[in-house]
Amino acid sequence: MSKVAVKKGYQYGFRDNLTPVHTIKPGLTRAVVEEISALKNEPDWMREKRLQALEIFFSKPVPTWGADLSHLDFDKLRYYIRPTDRKGKTWDEVPAEIKRTFDRIGVPQAERDFLAGVEAQYDSEVIYGNLKKEWEDQGIIFCDTDTAVKKYPEIVKQYFGTVVPAGDNKFAALNSAVWSGGSFVYVPAGKSVTVPLQAYFRINQDRFGQFERTMIIAEEGATVHYVEGCTAPIYRTDSLHAAVVEVIVKKGARARYTTIQNWSNNIYNLVTKRAFVYEDAVMEWVDGNLGSKVTMKYPSVFLWGKGARGDVLSVALAGKGQHQDAGAKAMHLAPYTSSTITSKSVSHSGGKTTYRGQLKIIPGAKGAKSNVRCDALILDGQSSSETIPVMNIMEKDVSIGHEASVGRVSEDQLFYLMSRGINGDQALSMIVNGFIEPITKELPLEYAVELNRLIRLEMEGSVG
Amino acid sequence: MIVNRVITNGESVKEVMEPRRGQDIQTTVVFVATGEQRFEIDLTALHSRINTGTDVVVRGVVFDQASVAFKGLIDIRKGAKNAKAFLRADALLLGDRAHADLIPSLTIKENDVQAGHGATVGRINDEHLFYLMSRGLPREKAVQLLVHGFLATVMRELPRKDRVRVENALERIYAQHPKRLSHFPQASRPRVPG
Numbered sequence: 001m002s003k004v005a006v007k008k009g010y011q012y013g014f015r016d017n018l019t020p021v022h023t024i025k026p027g028l029t030r031a032v033v034e035e036i037s038a039l040k041n042e043p044d045w046m047r048e049k050r051l052q053a054l055e056i057f058f059s060k061p062v063p064t065w066g067a068d069l070s071h072l073d074f075d076k077l078r079y080y081i082r083p084t085d086r087k088g089k090t091w092d093e094v095p096a097e098i099k100r101t102f103d104r105i106g107v108p109q110a111e112r113d114f115l116a117g118v119e120a121q122y123d124s125e126v127i128y129g130n131l132k133k134e135w136e137d138q139g140i141i142f143c144d145t146d147t148a149v150k151k152y153p154e155i156v157k158q159y160f161g162t163v164v165p166a167g168d169n170k171f172a173a174l175n176s177a178v179w180s181g182g183s184f185v186y187v188p189a190g191k192s193v194t195v196p197l198q199a200y201f202r203i204n205q206d207r208f209g210q211f212e213r214t215m216i217i218a219e220e221g222a223t224v225h226y227v228e229g230c231t232a233p234i235y236r237t238d239s240l241h242a243a244v245v246e247v248i249v250k251k252g253a254r255a256r257y258t259t260i261q262n263w264s265n266n267i268y269n270l271v272t273k274r275a276f277v278y279e280d281a282v283m284e285w286v287d288g289n290l291g292s293k294v295t296m297k298y299p300s301v302f303l304w305g306k307g308a309r310g311d312v313l314s315v316a317l318a319g320k321g322q323h324q325d326a327g328a329k330a331m332h333l334a335p336y337t338s339s340t341i342t343s344k345s346v347s348h349s350g351g352k353t354t355y356r357g358q359l360k361i362i363p364g365a366k367g368a369k370s371n372v373r374c375d376a377l378i379l380d381g382q383s384s385s386e387t388i389p390v391m392n393i394m395e396k397d398v399s400i401g402h403e404a405s406v407g408r409v410s411e412d413q414l415f416y417l418m419s420r421g422i423n424g425d426q427a428l429s430m431i432v433n434g435f436i437e438p439i440t441k442e443l444p445l446e447y448a449v450e451l452n453r454l455i456r457l458e459m460e461g462s463v464g
Numbered sequence: 465m466i467v468n469r470v471i472t473n474g475e476s477v478k479e480v481m482e483p484r485r486g487q488d489i490q491t492t493v494v495f496v497a498t499g500e501q502r503f504e505i506d507l508t509a510l511h512s513r514i515n516t517g518t519d520v521v522v523r524g525v526v527f528d529q530a531s532v533a534f535k536g537l538i539d540i541r542k543g544a545k546n547a548k549a550f551l552r553a554d555a556l557l558l559g560d561r562a563h564a565d566l567i568p569s570l571t572i573k574e575n576d577v578q579a580g581h582g583a584t585v586g587r588i589n590d591e592h593l594f595y596l597m598s599r600g601l602p603r604e605k606a607v608q609l610l611v612h613g614f615l616a617t618v619m620r621e622l623p624r625k626d627r628v629r630v631e632n633a634l635e636r637i638y639a640q641h642p643k644r645l646s647h648f649p650q651a652s653r654p655r656v657p658g
Contacts, residue, residue, distance in 0.1 A: 363561065378575035381542070387570035393585045396526075396557035405580035406572045 027075045030054060033177050036080045040180075045157060046149055053166035053176030060170040066356065067294045067325040072268055077240055079178040079211070131195065141186040142197055145213045148184035155186055159217055163246035163274050163302075171270045175211050175244040182212035182243065185226060187253075192223035196258070196444060212243040218253035218281075227444060229260040229288075240268045241292070247275035249283045251305065256284040260447055262291035262454075265321060269295040279305030279334075286442050289316040289324050290454065298356060300329035303337035314343045315439040318351030318383070319458060327356035327389075332368040332398075343374040344436045347383035348458065357389040359400070366397040376406045377435055379428075379459075429456040467491040470626045471524075472633035476504035481518055488517035492621045495524030495532060496633045497562075503532040509551065511544040511577075522553040523618040525611055527637055529561035534568075538581065542573040551581040556588070556614050558607075608638060 025032070033054050037047040062069050135142055141152060148156050166176035185197060218224050241263060249255045255275070263269055269292035275283040285299035301310025316324035324347075330339035345353035355374045376385040387404045409431050417427035433440070433452050440448045465487060469477050472495070481489045489509070497503050509518035518538070526532055538549040555564045568581040588610050596606035611634065619627050 363563075376570075376572070378572060378577075381575050383575060384542075384573040385570070386572070387568075387581075389566075389568065389583075391564070391566040391583065391585065393555075393557070393565070394563040396560060396562050397587050398557070398585060399587070400583075400585040402566070402568065402583040403580070404568070404570060404582070405578075406570055407578050407580075408575040 026078050028054070028057075028077070028079055028174075028178070032079055036178055036180070039080070040146055040149075042149060043153060046160075049161065049166070050177050050179075053173045056166050057170060057173035057177055060173060062170060066296050067323045067354070069268065069270075069294065069296075072240065080180060135193070138191045139188040140191060140193060141184065143184055145182040145184045145215060146180065148215075152184075152186070155217070156184070156215070159215060159246065159248060161246075163248060163276050164244050164272050169272060171242040172244055172272045175213060175242050175272070179211045179213035179244070182214040182245075183216075183226065183228070184214070185216040185224060187218045187222035187224045189219040189250075190221045191219075193225065196225040196227045198227045210241055214243065214245040216245075216247045216255060216257065218247075218249050218255045220250045221252045222250070223254045225256040225258070227258045227447075229262070239266055241270070242268075243271045243273075245271070245273040247273075247283060249275060249277045249281040249308075251279045252281060253278075254282045254284075256286065257299075258286040258443065258447075260288040260290070260443070260451070261295070264291060265293050265319075267292045269297065271295075271297045273297065273299040274302065274329075275300065275310065276302050276304055277308040277310055280307040281305065282309045282311075284311045285313065285328070286439065287312070287314045287326065288439065288443070288447075288451065289314075289326050290451075291322075292324075293321060294323050294325070296325045298327045298329050298358075300331070301339060302331045302333060303339065304333050305337075306334045307336045308334060309337065310339045312339075312341045312343075313439045313442055314341075315436045316343075316345040316353050317455070317458065318345070318347045318353045320349040320351060323352045323354070325354040325356060327354070327358075328372075329358040330360070330370060332359075332361040332365040332370065335365055336367040337365060338369040340370070341372040341374070342438055343372075344377075344439055345375075345385065346377045346379065346432055346435065346455075347385055348379035350380075350382040352384050352386070354386040355388065355404070356386075358392075359389070359402075360392045361395050361398055361400070363394045365395050368395065368398045368400075370398075370400050372402040372404075374404045375435070376404075377432065378406065378408050379432075425460050426456070429459040432459060465489045468622055468626055469493045470622065470629050471495040471503055471505070472629060474501035474503060476506070478504075478506040480508045480510055481520075482510040482512065483516035483518060485513040486515045487513075488519070490621075491518070491520045492618055493520075493522040493524075494615060494618055494622065494626070494630055495522075496527075496630060496637070497524065497530035497532055498527040498559075498633075498637050499530060500528070501530045503530070505532065506535045507551075508537045508539060509549050511538075511540040511547040511549060511574075514543070514545045515547075516544060517548040518550070520551040521618055521621070522551075523555075523615060525556045525558060525615070525634075526562035526564060528559040529563075530559060531563045531565070533565045536566075536568045536581065538570045538572075538579050540570075540572045540574050540577050540579060544574050545576040547574065547577045547579070549577070549579040553581075553583045554614075555585045556611065557585060558588070558611070604638070608634075 033050050037050055164172050166173045216226055247255055277283045283301050287299050289295045299312050303310055310330055312328035314326055316326045318324040328341045343355050347353045353376055359370055361368045374387055378385050385406050389402055393400060413431055414427050432455050440451055481491055483489045495503055507520055534553055536551045536553060538551055540547050551568055553566055553568055564585050566583050568583050570579055572579055592610055593606055
């Protein structure tokens with residue numbers, strides 16, 4: 001991650017169309033949703049969508065098929081906090097553990113303040129300014145979703161909720177009702193974004209919102225790579241993060257979405273990510289789950305067009321008290337579609353990892369191909385792992401392969417490395433880093449480096 | 465210990481294999497589904513003791529509009545040290561409306577283990593078929609040979625009477641509709657490069 005200077009005092013006053021500091025009371029009611037919509041000066045259609053979604057949210061039960069969500073108390077949560085209201089914590093209030101991690105993975109102080117919630121955001125105006133002009137010249141839109149609703153209502157209206165409708169699941173409904181922030185990316189036909197769009201390039205918005213709504217639309221033949229999150233821990237006191245990500249990849253286009261999630265260990269991270277992929281288009285999800293208390297996240301590809309391709313690369317690391325329930329979904333809805341899913345998970349110190357996958361091939365999706373590979377590493381006797389892939393194959397002219405393995409680090413490998421003079425902790429972190437290498441090699445360099453450091457940190461004291 | 469199951473009549477199979485301390489269990493299931501049959505195969509390898517092993521192989525062919533629903537769970541409990549558990553499930557779809565649902569799953573609560581599963585669903589390989597036909601075999605015969613080849617490695621594990629049952633089931637299917645396989649596969653279409 002690049003070193004970016006923080007301009008003090010900038011964090012106030014950059015919002016022009018919001019009323020003065022305002023916090024909404026905990027709990028979720030129609031009035032709260034209406035208030036959020038009013039605070040944002042939203043058009044009626046968006047308010048209607050929010051209210052409809054709220055009804056769906058109330059009508060759906062909390063899912064019980066996955067991770068344990070019984071401790072979530074919807075009445076105690078706050079559903080909208082102005083980004084500026086988050087300010088006010090001091091560096092001393094940041095937990096020691098988080099500070100230690102910052103030290104060890106080498107995050108610059110400016111970023112630390114921001115990541116720990118001491119600063120509202122950083123100022124990356126200089127880099128951003130130049131890039132922004134380049135994008136605008138090409139007609140590429142990159143802003144936060146709130147701004148998009150105001151500036152580009154036709155595009156938002158056309159696609160909002162089409163990939164992930166509010167009725168999809170309880171948390172998608174919740175997000176649709178109270179969403180705030182998130183990125184909006186629109187790439188016109190034939191254009192390509194040469195540098196990855198990173199969430200932290202966006203300014204004047206809340207970066208790590210609780211209920212982000214991200215939409216990416218790649219028109220025919222367009223190319224885009226979007227990156228969000230970072231390897232450093234994000235310290236937040238809110239306990240629920242329920243984002244929705246909708247990606248539309250039109251004919252011949254290519255999109256990649258990279259996420260590295262490292263929320264602090266008190267957060268429920270329940271995210272719905274889905275992409276619609278049309279003829280000959282390619283969608284790639286690269287997904288890393290390192291933090292949070294509970295993660296439930298299954299990036300999906302719906303392959304609607306002939307020759308569409310979807311890839312999902314996922315890595316999960318679960319430590320003490322964590323459950324990473326992650327996976328992928330691939331729906332083959334047209335002939336000659338292909339998908340590849342690679343998942344690597346590591347559980348240690350009592351952590352639990354789950355791979356939950358779904359692969360569906362409908363009748364008539366001739367020539368469909370899918371390959372799924374999921375490997376789990378369990379580092380100690382307190383940790384556990386689950387693999388639950390579901391395959392529905394309703395067409396005979398297909399080629400489907402699925403492979404899974406679970407095991408521990410072999411004594412032989414450890415012994416070999418240690419016999420070369422490498423100490424136990426280092427040897428273990430080398431092996432674990434090697435295990436997840438298929439994913440890290442797809443990450444932007446700075447993320448890969450930080451991820452490796454983070455694993456070394458997590459592995460400390462694991463080998464006696 | 466060896467467990468064998470051959471299913472040709474649509475009966476469902478539900479089995480829990482729980483090896484005793486130091487025991488290995490090998491399980492082989494072969495199925496041949498035809499017509500409108502719907503097979504349900506539900507296997508659990510439960511490891512609760514130390515030094516246990518399970519090896520499950522499921523393999524079968526699905527004709528016509530038959531379907532097979534397979535669930536295979538490897539459940540390794542805490543304390544089941546040195547467990548080795550493997551499961552493999554392969555289905556060959558031959559019928560135009562044949563279909564397969566597979567859920568191989570793993571629940572592992574012990575780290576001193578080696579466990580894994582693999583599953584494939586597919587059709588007859590065009591190139592294999594082409595090769596046999598280029599040697600002068602009629603299409604039906606070539607398909608039959610390939611089906612035989614697909615099952616052969618697993619059949620080897622079965623006792624003679626079970627092998628005969630599978631062979632008889634296949635013979636019956638081929639005899640009922642001698643032309644059943646002649647349409648398969650359809651003329652080859654252009655492949656979209658991967």
